[in-house]
């Protein structure tokens with residue numbers, strides 16, 4: 586069953602058409618990676634899916650519900666969570682405090698403002714487990730602005746995961762990470778529950794081919810091809826038009 590579907594969506598910024606009749610289907614439990622050259626329209630597609638930008642035409646469905654004009658916070662309420670290419674964190678709070686806030690935003694309202702969040706044992710335990718899994722234990726009490734860029738990216742992915750979304754949208758999750766952070770983050774993404782459907786924009790082909798069940802190639806705002814990793818790797822149009830031939834052969838499956 587398709588969880589997230591677009592029907593011929595287009596997006597223009599004045600005279601510039603950035604998305605052209607994009608019809609994309611993301612199946613439930615799928616890890617769907619969007620690739621394409623710089624400026625292909627990948628982030629714009631994410632902004633349209635999540636409601637940060639209104640589409641110019643077409644329709645978007647989440648679990649068969651038409652969400653084309655729905656506000657972002659309502660889409661979040663239906664189970665969408667995303668990260669941004671640039672970090673979107675509470676800079677003056679600690680790592681731990683950022684995690685507490687992400688976790689409580691997903692819980693029924695029982696956490697009162699006059700009681701510190703870390704006095705709740707259930708929140709503390711859930712936060713500690715996440716922080717340890719994502720290798721940020723030593724940074725737990727640091728203010729976010731003191732972390733390295735790579736650590737901030739790790740934290741942002743972790744916060745999106747903490748919301749336990751139905752569909753997780755990650756915009757270049759490993760960009761700016763060190764090779765070790767990239768490897769660790771890729772492994773953790775692979776280990777996330779299958780019930781968490783994912784749409785991921787990624788440039789690093791090793792990461793793409795180690796995560797993707799299905800890949801969509803965007804080119805000049807159009808959907809060039811959606812297919813299995815092998816279909817994408819072996820497609821001559823993808824090779825010639827986008828990768829200039831041969832570039833995909835370096836990636837491991």
Ligand SMILES: Nc1ncnc2c1ncn2[C@@H]1O[C@H](COP(=O)(O)OP(=O)(O)OP(=O)(O)O)[C@@H](O)[C@H]1O
Pocket residue numbers: 598601603621622623624625626627628629630
């Ligand atoms: N708010 C905006 N106003 C005008 N043009 C925009 C806006 N946002 C994006 N664009 C343009 O839309 C095109 C696609 O941009 P987008 O960021 O979606 O591409 P991308 O595939 O995500 O690229 P990259 O891989 O470099 O992140 C670019 O030409 C960009 O300049």
